[in-house]
Amino acid sequence: MTAVQERLRDECRRLLESKEVDVILGYQRGTLPLRSAPLFARRPEDVERMIWDETCENTVSVYIPRLRGSRVGIVAKGCDGRWVVEYITENQVSRSALKVIGVPCDGVLSRRALEKVAGLRTIYEGHLEDGHVVIQGRGWKERVPIQEVLEPSCKTCVQKSSPIIDVDLGRVESPNPKGDFGDVAAVEAQEVDDRWDLFAQEASKCIRCYACRQACPGCYCKVCFVDRSKPTWVGGTDDLTDAMVFHIMRAMHLAGRCVDCGACEKACPAGVNLRLLNRKLEKDARELYGHVAGLRVDDKPMLSTFRPNDPGDFIM
Numbered sequence: 001m002t003a004v005q006e007r008l009r010d011e012c013r014r015l016l017e018s019k020e021v022d023v024i025l026g027y028q029r030g031t032l033p034l035r036s037a038p039l040f041a042r043r044p045e046d047v048e049r050m051i052w053d054e055t056c057e058n059t060v061s062v063y064i065p066r067l068r069g070s071r072v073g074i075v076a077k078g079c080d081g082r083w084v085v086e087y088i089t090e091n092q093v094s095r096s097a098l099k100v101i102g103v104p105c106d107g108v109l110s111r112r113a114l115e116k117v118a119g120l121r122t123i124y125e126g127h128l129e130d131g132h133v134v135i136q137g138r139g140w141k142e143r144v145p146i147q148e149v150l151e152p153s154c155k156t157c158v159q160k161s162s163p164i165i166d167v168d169l170g171r172v173e174s175p176n177p178k179g180d181f182g183d184v185a186a187v188e189a190q191e192v193d194d195r196w197d198l199f200a201q202e203a204s205k206c207i208r209c210y211a212c213r214q215a216c217p218g219c220y221c222k223v224c225f226v227d228r229s230k231p232t233w234v235g236g237t238d239d240l241t242d243a244m245v246f247h248i249m250r251a252m253h254l255a256g257r258c259v260d261c262g263a264c265e266k267a268c269p270a271g272v273n274l275r276l277l278n279r280k281l282e283k284d285a286r287e288l289y290g291h292v293a294g295l296r297v298d299d300k301p302m303l304s305t306f307r308p309n310d311p312g313d314f315i316m
């Protein structure tokens, strides 16, 4: 067990024994190699299952709105901590109802990247070893540096440590807090027809399963616009037009709120490049409004504030 994981268990046990929290959101080993699963630790003995390492890829902050009325502890990497801040600024949770246990995060493993290394071979076992991931199956074994198989969102992460921390188990500085939007800029440079074709190509893969919505901490509306029938905002089919409207409306709902945790893209079974669209809006929020989501609890939600010098070119 690593020193951080040991301290994590000690601190979580203390919080539960002293009844400072009712539940702690964290991670436990999953049933597949190199996969973890969310852990809802409610009793001190639950903490014995808690882990912290590069397999902890779930965005567990998504459960916070569902735990209203409880005092919640959360094992927070940077992206989860940013959602904690968003929830506070969006009045979804009170700061006093939370204990944020900040863990050092230098990226989490990408299931898809590991599957790419394995190719057509099945991964039966896997473990972490000296900055590498070792995966193996029947008659084969591969050892790859962890940095080569991280989630894409971790490679452009601007905030690797939670912006607010009550229990500090270590921090990692982001090498590029201003972000890297080279992929978005490359699309912006294309002709409008080419951009439309790219969007249509991505939307055409969508099977409207809504796994992206379920995984996203920002999609906490009691009734989502896609499920409303009076009026019907968008058809429920996988027809291309319906899919495009769904993605445009969802992206707009996340404008100035998305923290690029990558949970939506990880959850998508169809391989839709969801981050590209969301990051376009993230880039616009930065460049047009100087807004970066989930960094300061005293920030107001971007779309509910107005400054006289806000760009208004779109107003006729």
Ligand code: SF4
Pocket (backbone or CB within 6 Å): 077, 078, 079, 080, 105, 106, 107, 108, 151, 153, 154, 155, 157, 158, 159, 160, 161, 260, 261
């Ligand atoms: S996006 Fe950042 S904070 Fe989140 S898992 Fe990746 S490196 Fe960690």
Ligand code: SF4
Pocket (backbone or CB within 6 Å): 215, 216, 217, 218, 254, 257, 258, 259, 260, 261, 262, 263, 264, 265, 275, 278
């Ligand atoms: S839209 Fe995707 S990347 Fe953005 S906050 Fe939601 S799950 Fe995370």
Ligand code: SF4
Pocket (backbone or CB within 6 Å): 205, 206, 207, 208, 209, 210, 211, 212, 213, 267, 268, 269, 270, 271, 272, 274
């Ligand atoms: S998870 Fe993927 S396939 Fe499912 S609705 Fe979202 S984009 Fe479409």
